[in-house]
Amino acid sequence: MSDPLLSVEGLSVDIPVAGGTLRAVRDISFQVKRGETLCVVGESGCGKSMTALALMDLLPRRAKRRAQSLRFGKNDLATLDAKQMNALRGDRMAMIFQEPMTALNPAYTIGNQLEEAYQRHRKAPADEARARAVHLLEKVGIANAGQRLGQYPHQLSGGLRQRVMIAMALMCGPDLLVADEPTTALDVTIQAQILLLLRQLQRELDMAMVLITHDLGVVARVADRVAVMYAGQIVETGTAAEIFSSPRHPYTRGLLACIPVPGKTKRGDELGSIPGIVPSLVGTLVGCSFRERCGFSAAICAADPPVHSAASHAWRCVLR
Amino acid sequence: MLVRGEIGPVNGALQPVSRHPVALALAFAQRYSCAMLTYAAKRLGLALLVALAVSVIAFTLLHVSSDVAAAIAGEAATAADIEFIRKAYGFDRPLIVQYFDWLGRTLTGDLGQSLYYKKDVADIVLSKLPVTLILGAISLAFAVLLSIPLGVLAAVYPNTWIDRLALFLAVIGQALPSFWFALVLIMLFSLTLRWLPVSGSDSWAHFVMPAIALGYYAAPAFMRLTRAGMMDVLSADFVRTARAKGLSPTSVVFKHALRNAIIPVMALAAVQLGFMLGGSIVIETVFALDGLGYLAWQSIRHNDFPVTQAIVLLLSVVYIGLTLLADLLNGWLDPRIRVQ
Numbered sequence: 001m002s003d004p005l006l007s008v009e010g011l012s013v014d015i016p017v018a019g020g021t022l023r024a025v026r027d028i029s030f031q032v033k034r035g036e037t038l039c040v041v042g043e044s045g046c047g048k049s050m051t052a053l054a055l056m057d058l059l060p061r062r063a064k065r066r067a068q069s070l071r072f073g074k075n076d077l078a079t080l081d082a083k084q085m086n087a088l089r090g091d092r093m094a095m096i097f098q099e100p101m102t103a104l105n106p107a108y109t110i111g112n113q114l115e116e117a118y119q120r121h122r123k124a125p126a127d128e129a130r131a132r133a134v135h136l137l138e139k140v141g142i143a144n145a146g147q148r149l150g151q152y153p154h155q156l157s158g159g160l161r162q163r164v165m166i167a168m169a170l171m172c173g174p175d176l177l178v179a180d181e182p183t184t185a186l187d188v189t190i191q192a193q194i195l196l197l198l199r200q201l202q203r204e205l206d207m208a209m210v211l212i213t214h215d216l217g218v219v220a221r222v223a224d225r226v227a228v229m230y231a232g233q234i235v236e237t238g239t240a241a242e243i244f245s246s247p248r249h250p251y252t253r254g255l256l257a258c259i260p261v262p263g264k265t266k267r268g269d270e271l272g273s274i275p276g277i278v279p280s281l282v283g284t285l286v287g288c289s290f291r292e293r294c295g296f297s298a299a300i301c302a303a304d305p306p307v308h309s310a311a312s313h314a315w316r317c318v319l320r
Numbered sequence: 321m322l323v324r325g326e327i328g329p330v331n332g333a334l335q336p337v338s339r340h341p342v343a344l345a346l347a348f349a350q351r352y353s354c355a356m357l358t359y360a361a362k363r364l365g366l367a368l369l370v371a372l373a374v375s376v377i378a379f380t381l382l383h384v385s386s387d388v389a390a391a392i393a394g395e396a397a398t399a400a401d402i403e404f405i406r407k408a409y410g411f412d413r414p415l416i417v418q419y420f421d422w423l424g425r426t427l428t429g430d431l432g433q434s435l436y437y438k439k440d441v442a443d444i445v446l447s448k449l450p451v452t453l454i455l456g457a458i459s460l461a462f463a464v465l466l467s468i469p470l471g472v473l474a475a476v477y478p479n480t481w482i483d484r485l486a487l488f489l490a491v492i493g494q495a496l497p498s499f500w501f502a503l504v505l506i507m508l509f510s511l512t513l514r515w516l517p518v519s520g521s522d523s524w525a526h527f528v529m530p531a532i533a534l535g536y537y538a539a540p541a542f543m544r545l546t547r548a549g550m551m552d553v554l555s556a557d558f559v560r561t562a563r564a565k566g567l568s569p570t571s572v573v574f575k576h577a578l579r580n581a582i583i584p585v586m587a588l589a590a591v592q593l594g595f596m597l598g599g600s601i602v603i604e605t606v607f608a609l610d611g612l613g614y615l616a617w618q619s620i621r622h623n624d625f626p627v628t629q630a631i632v633l634l635l636s637v638v639y640i641g642l643t644l645l646a647d648l649l650n651g652w653l654d655p656r657i658r659v660q
Binding site: 056058082086087088089090091094095097099102103104105106107108109116117120121152154165168 | 556557558560561562563564565566567568569571575576579580653654655656
């Protein structure tokens with residue numbers, strides 16, 4: 001087995017808030033191999049976006065990142081200084097965001113925004129960067145790429161802007177693409193196109209992808225492996241097949257029960273829902289963080305649950 | 321290799337229509353910023369309308385507020401003298417006829433005779449204009465060079481000593497009356513240190529203190545606006561995108577953030593320069609700078625209404641020109657305004 005491209009050990013993100021410390025991400029570990037797609041799935045506020053930003057060292061100023069190690073290729077991101085990190089960002093690792101409407105700078109043409117990272121990292125002349133930009137715009141399915149370069153973001157639709165964002169992330173041919181809810185803000189029909197595009201590009205470029213989403217439909221389409229996050233922890237991880245066919249953690253099961261299945265869910269049938277709310281992440285949480293909402297909870301759940309595993313499948317629960 | 325067709329149609333509405341001549345012409349127009357020209361033409365038209373309105377107001381105020389013929393005739397004049405002057409100057413005609421007559425002469429550069437200096441108003445005003453414009457330009461440059469770097473630093477390092485220093489300087493600037501600050505400067509740099517001349521307008525050294533006194537008054541507004549704009553923009557998504565691309569901190573702050581934060585500052589700069597030209601009346605008087613402000617003060621004291629009127633009109637036109645310039649700069653800096 002080859003070494004993983006990205007290997008996260010004991011990553012935590014703390015945010016000081018009024019009344020204590022919000023432990024947004026709590027000691028998570030995961031790995032991503034070259035050419036593999038890991039989907040991080042969970043509800044709002046479970047720490048999945050914070051995980052993505054922590055990888056890129058783009059956390060808000062107040063948030064503090066701690067990690068035993070953040071191996072990325074030959075580097076440990078946890079020990080790099082700002083300058084070394086800047087050299088990797090946009091070159092070996094790139095990120096696309098949820099909001100294509102605001103993620104592009106309104107004051108510059110998309111050509112300018114596409115070319116600048118390539119020129120910085122590759123020290124490439126302008127015409128080479130321009131050729132690369134045209135090539136990538138065509139690759140993400142934008143017609144008349146040469147003409148588009150002179151346009152401003154406000155002249156493009158949301159779907160087109162997200163395509164531009166993807167092209168921008170790919171300018172330097174990164175090894176890792178971190179996509180934070182890349183389709184959430186788009187129309188459903190555009191969502192499918194963008195996902196297909198990401199999947200195709202990822203295969204073609206043999207790029208690893210960490211895709212953050214709350215949408216299990218997205219996970220089913222693109223994931224090789226899945227990490228389910230709850231209250232800042234990864235509660236279950238496995239291949240997409242394992243997660244969908246034999247979910248072990250009650251939370252994962254609950255999430256899957258919430259999805260209507262065409263042909264199986266009858267009109268008028270009740271959809272699943274998970275009762276209760278996510279616990280506050282301020283301060284220390286002891287025991288299983290899901291126990292308040294869990295149908296299987298017992299006295300033993302007040303202690304930190306063990307991690308069970310079978311092959312590549314692992315879950316943080318007393319149940320086997 | 322990916323083929324475009326595999327991915328499905330790109331959002332239809334924004335696809336270029338065809339090779340139809342009209343479509344090509346539109347593309348051409350967009351490419352060579354005809355949009356910018358249209359925008360500039362619209363703004364210019366508006367500015368001309370405002371200038372016209374100002375001329376009506378300047379004319380009407382003067383002719384309604386006092387008897388112009390009596391003012392020309394002087395204090396010792398008899399009723400018959402005044403009546404003679406009224407006929408000779410045409411003040412007995414309907415106001416609207418007088419207005420168009422005056423407007424016609426003004427547009428051809430004939431602003432009449434000064435009652436006090438007995439010279440062409442246009443010549444007097446134009447001879448004083450450079451001093452005031454130089455003072456305004458230096459003051460604005462001083463204000464901008466002081467406040468924009470401080471505003472940027474304050475936004476990049478909020479709630480640090482540099483932010484507090486910027487706030488302190490801003491509060492001081494807003495609280496000090498400019499004439500008092502000017503006197504303090506004179507005491508310090510002219511009387512105690514003897515570095516700079518007290519008054520006059522003969523050399524560049526004469527402009528240093530007036531420019532500081534005038535510019536420092538305008539700086540706080542720029543600084544606070546720059547800081548507020550930068551704080552907003554630095555937390556914007558596109559700045560995070562720029563950081564995600566691994567751009568240098570300099571490029572993130574100056575290319576991506578400041579460019580967007582500076583747009584409202586530009587608009588304010590033009591308006592502030594207008595205020596500075598007005599404020600130069602006080603400063604020019606304190607430093608005895610022989611400019612438009614000093615002339616305005618003297619013309620008011622001497623009841624020299626043609627000069628006062630000419631200065632009011634000129635400052636208004638300059639002000640309108642500056643606002644137009646701010647609009648054009650906005651269009652140039654913000655593509656969203658230009659393209660609409």
